[in-house]
Each structure stands twice: as structure tokens, then as C-alpha cells.
Amino acid sequence: MAPLAQPARRHIVPTNLSECMSNDRMREQLAFLAEIDALKTIVRQSPLADRSRRENSAEHSWHLAMFALVFADDATVDTARVIQMLLVHDIVEIDAGDTPIHGDHDRQAVAAREEAAADRLFGILPEDQAANLLALWQEFEAAQTPEARFAKALDRLQPLLLNTLTGGGTWAENGVSEADVLARYGPTIERGSTALWRHARTLVERHFADAGVDRG
Amino acid sequence: MAPLAQPARRHIVPTNLSECMSNDRMREQLAFLAEIDALKTIVRQSPLADRSRRENSAEHSWHLAMFALVFADDATVDTARVIQMLLVHDIVEIDAGDTPIHGDHDRQAVAAREEAAADRLFGILPEDQAANLLALWQEFEAAQTPEARFAKALDRLQPLLLNTLTGGGTWAENGVSEADVLARYGPTIERGSTALWRHARTLVERHFADAGVDRG
Numbered sequence: 001m002a003p004l005a006q007p008a009r010r011h012i013v014p015t016n017l018s019e020c021m022s023n024d025r026m027r028e029q030l031a032f033l034a035e036i037d038a039l040k041t042i043v044r045q046s047p048l049a050d051r052s053r054r055e056n057s058a059e060h061s062w063h064l065a066m067f068a069l070v071f072a073d074d075a076t077v078d079t080a081r082v083i084q085m086l087l088v089h090d091i092v093e094i095d096a097g098d099t100p101i102h103g104d105h106d107r108q109a110v111a112a113r114e115e116a117a118a119d120r121l122f123g124i125l126p127e128d129q130a131a132n133l134l135a136l137w138q139e140f141e142a143a144q145t146p147e148a149r150f151a152k153a154l155d156r157l158q159p160l161l162l163n164t165l166t167g168g169g170t171w172a173e174n175g176v177s178e179a180d181v182l183a184r185y186g187p188t189i190e191r192g193s194t195a196l197w198r199h200a201r202t203l204v205e206r207h208f209a210d211a212g213v214d215r216g
Numbered sequence: 217m218a219p220l221a222q223p224a225r226r227h228i229v230p231t232n233l234s235e236c237m238s239n240d241r242m243r244e245q246l247a248f249l250a251e252i253d254a255l256k257t258i259v260r261q262s263p264l265a266d267r268s269r270r271e272n273s274a275e276h277s278w279h280l281a282m283f284a285l286v287f288a289d290d291a292t293v294d295t296a297r298v299i300q301m302l303l304v305h306d307i308v309e310i311d312a313g314d315t316p317i318h319g320d321h322d323r324q325a326v327a328a329r330e331e332a333a334a335d336r337l338f339g340i341l342p343e344d345q346a347a348n349l350l351a352l353w354q355e356f357e358a359a360q361t362p363e364a365r366f367a368k369a370l371d372r373l374q375p376l377l378l379n380t381l382t383g384g385g386t387w388a389e390n391g392v393s394e395a396d397v398l399a400r401y402g403p404t405i406e407r408g409s410t411a412l413w414r415h416a417r418t419l420v421e422r423h424f425a426d427a428g429v430d431r432g
Contacts (some may be wrong), residue, residue: 026415029286033374034381036282037265040275049253059256062278065303066252070245070345080296083303087281129286158249165250199242 025126032124038094045100045170046159057090057098060158064089067154075193077150085140085151088133092117101159101184102174114141143191153192156185160200164207178208241342248340254310261316261386262375273306273314276374280305283370291409293366301356301367304349308333317375317400318390330357359407369408372401376416380423394424 042057055063064086072079090098095117099110122133139148160181163169171181181204190197258273271279280302288295306314311333315326338349355364376397379385387397397420406413 023415025290026411030377030415030419033279033283033286034265034377037279037378037381039278040264040271041266041268048256049250050257052257055256056275058275058278059272062255062274062281062303063249063253065278065281065299067249069300069303069349070249070341073345074241080299083281083296083299084285087278087285087299125286129289133285161246161250162253165253195242199239199246203246 028124028126029129032121035121035124036091036094039091042090042093042098044098044159045102045173046162047166047169049162049165051166055162057093061087061090064151064154064158067158068151071154071193071196072150074195075150077146081136081147082151082154085136085147086154088137089140089151089155091121092137094121100170101156102170102176150192153189153196156188157196157200160185160189160204164203168207168211172211178204181208244340244342245345248337251337251340252307252310255307258306258309258314260314260375261318261389262378263382263385265378265381267382271378273309277303277306280367280370280374283374284367287370287409287412288366290411291366293362297352297363298367298370301352301363302370304353305356305367305371307337308353310337316386317372318386318392366408369405369412372404373412373416376401376405376420380419384423384427388427394420397424 039061040056040058044055044057044060046055046060047053048055065083068079068082068086072082092114096110096113099105118134118137122130122137124130125133139145140151141148143149143152159170163171170176176184182201185204186197186201189200255277256272256274260271260273260276262271262276263269264271281299284295284298284302288298308330312326312329315321334350334353338346338353340346341349355361356367357364359365359368375386379387386392392400398417401420402413402417405416
């Protein structure tokens, strides 16, 4: 059998090969940055502090990075890595959606969806950067390093702050009790920073004490 | 004349002084993080890539930090500092508002409003952090260091990308010509990275060439 005919290929040697390679790289980088614009359309449960609407995951990620810039300064963690982790931690939601803290979820199904999302989305990048960002996201999810634990703590502290600023926010909406809040937010925040949890706990206690007075 | 009576002061020595000091610090930090939530309500001119609405300055800052994470990797700049700069660069807009690129502005008046905003907003933080973040914002504004120039370049590149993804975006809205785009975006992007500008210029030229075909 005769070999299959190869399609005609044009062999124009580029005058500047490295320029072409860097253009390919840049094309992939810009394609990724265009794709992740969609994180701005993923709506979370948390309200903005002014209660005008719910927060989206892109602005939430910015807010968290600012939490890291402010608090990591006082902690013994690599601030730059915590910030990078928080910038990428929710990107998988573009494909997998947001998973609210108050609600029942099939954890395994959520994890599988998020892993597929991470492969597709970070995979748009040049190979070396795809591997780096995937590793960063996996480190966050695993919550084993001090940086990941600190990042996870901030990811719980931020909605806690928004809820206390908005008369209860998602707690009031979902009829979540003080004991539930302490159980769902406490361990994750305390694992990242006992000092932050000591302060956050006071905010929670004060919030529910005030809410009790209002109801009385 | 008798010395003025001193107000009675309670001298209760706290059992844990450092705890009290750290609580004060944390209170100021959380007050700052609550205040800057308002950046999510500052609406810019740029559309989202899906054209569903205009972008706000908080999600814009996240997107820019991702641009830095992706592109600074290839550049000779301190990536962590570029990211920090981009996270804080628009916070002054909470008081001073957004100043669109296409439009006439009294530059001195804008600068004065933004400086007052920086003093008030960063001033909510503990003194050392207020000074650090103010310095970071001033470095960005001055655009003299390689990090600030790179950050400024990304701040121009991101809306350029969004406009090319949305059939012209703010260029189409404001009747901005190709020559105007090259003049308003080119120098700032090129000063930060000649490689980025080479690529961005191609995007602009292709956009206006395609727009020309559409109009024909």
C-alpha cells in the first residue's frame, strides 16, 4: 500500500525564530487571560458590604489577596505565595461553579468537577506555567503547607466579615446558628492563624449577641 | 496657677498587653478591609469579555494581578511587587472615582483627589502598613521603577484585550481611531515591555483591519 500523501507544508524559515516562539507563548497566555475573564460572572452567596448585590468570585479573589497583603505581614508565611494561591484558588469555578459553605454537597463529585476544570483552564497556558498554577491550586486544596492553611483561613474569614457587616448575610438567609458558625468557620481559620480566629470569634459572638437583642 | 486637673485614668494593667495591642492592630486591619469592599462598586468603562456588563475596579484589579502572575514570569521584574502594586493601584477610586482613558480630565485635580483618597484610605491601617501601601501606590503612580512601568503596561494591556474581544468595546463607543489607540496605549505598554507591545500592536492592527472589512 502506498504511503498516505503528506499535506503540502510550507517551509518558510522565520527570520526571527525566538520571536515566533515568544509569540506562541504570548498567544497562549492571552488566551488564558481572556478565558478567566469569566470568573467575573460567577456569583457567590456573600453580599457586598453595602448589601447592593452578591459578590462575584473575581472581586472576592481580589479582596482575599488584600486580606493576605494585610495579615500575612504579621504571620510567618511566604506572603507572595499566599497571594498567588488566593488569586488562582477560585478559577476552577468557571467550569465547576461555586460551592456555597451552607448547603449539602457531594464532596467527591465537586472535587472531580474542579480537577477537570483545573486541567482544562490552566492547560490553556504554556506547559511550564500550566504546571505551576496547577501545583499552586493543588497546594491550596490540600491545605497542608502553612501558606495553604493561611490562605484557607482568609477564604473563611472574608465571608465571616461580610456577614457581620450586613446584619448576618448568608447566616441570616440560611438560619445558621452561632454554634454552626463556630463549627463551620472556626477550625479552618484557627488552623491558619490562632490570632485571627481569636479576633474573628469575638466578631461572631458580638454579632449573635446583638441579633439576640434585636429579636428580643 | 494650679495645674489643670488630669482626667481620671484607670490603671488596670492588662494580663496580656501584647494581646491587646494585637487586637487594636487587627481592628484597624479589618476596618480597612471592610472599607475597601467598596472598590467592587466602582464601575469602569471596559466591558466584560461576554459583554454582559461593565467591569468594576475590584475584579479589574484581580484580572491585572493574574496578568502579572502570567507575564512577569518572563520579565526581569520583581513579580510579587508588581502584583502588590496592581492589587492596591485603584483603591483610591473609592473616594476619587474612575478616570476613563478616553475623555478630557483636569489631571491636577484628579491627582489631588487621588492623593487625598490615598491618605484617608491607607490611613485606616496601622501606621507601618499605611506607609507601606501608600509608598506602593506612589511608586505605581510615579512609573519610574521597572516594576511600576510593568504594572502600568498591564493596566493598559488589559482593557486593550477586552476591547479586541468585544468588537471594539470603549473604542467603538467613543469613536476612537486606530491611530488614537496606538498613541494612547502604545507608549505606556512599550515602556513596560517591548515584547508585550509588539504582540498587543498586532491585536490592535488586526482588530481595526477586521472592523474595516465589516464596514466595507
